[in-house]
Amino acid sequence: MKATILHNPRCSKSREALALLRDAGVEVSVVEYLKAPPPRDELARLYARAGIAPRDGLRRDAPPVTDDDAALDLMARDPAVIERPLVETDQGVRLGRPPAAIREIL
Numbered sequence: 001m002k003a004t005i006l007h008n009p010r011c012s013k014s015r016e017a018l019a020l021l022r023d024a025g026v027e028v029s030v031v032e033y034l035k036a037p038p039p040r041d042e043l044a045r046l047y048a049r050a051g052i053a054p055r056d057g058l059r060r061d062a063p064p065v066t067d068d069d070a071a072l073d074l075m076a077r078d079p080a081v082i083e084r085p086l087v088e089t090d091q092g093v094r095l096g097r098p099p100a101a102i103r104e105i106l
Contacts, residue, residue: 001026001106005096006033006046006086014085017096021087024106033079040076046086047072050093057095059083 003026008014021028031038038046047054054071062081065071075082085096091105 001089002029003027003087003089003105004029004031005088006031006038006082006084008032008034008084011084013097013099017085017087017099017102020099020102021106026089026106033082033084037076037079040072043075043082044072046088046093049088050086050095052093052095057083057086 003021005014005018005021005028007018007030009032018028018030043054047057054068054075055065058065058071058075059081063074065074083095083097085099087094087096087102087105089105094101094105096102
């Protein structure tokens, strides 16, 4: 199985999720999203696939937004507001908070 993780190595939950994937024997592509921000349309695709409103993909300390389009615009401009980790496999996309949620798509 293969997975892609939007990862921040400074985040303990992101590190836990990455360890969970590796411990499960998953081939992981790590995207350090602060260094290589995903484009707005990719974020929209990921949240749609996860069944999550983009507003629900914002960190709690992110500036308030009025709708999902504004959330995606904010994420594209400032990837630090993206809640992490976000993991995609062939089985789906999950926000890894808690990291155990990722097991649903393994």
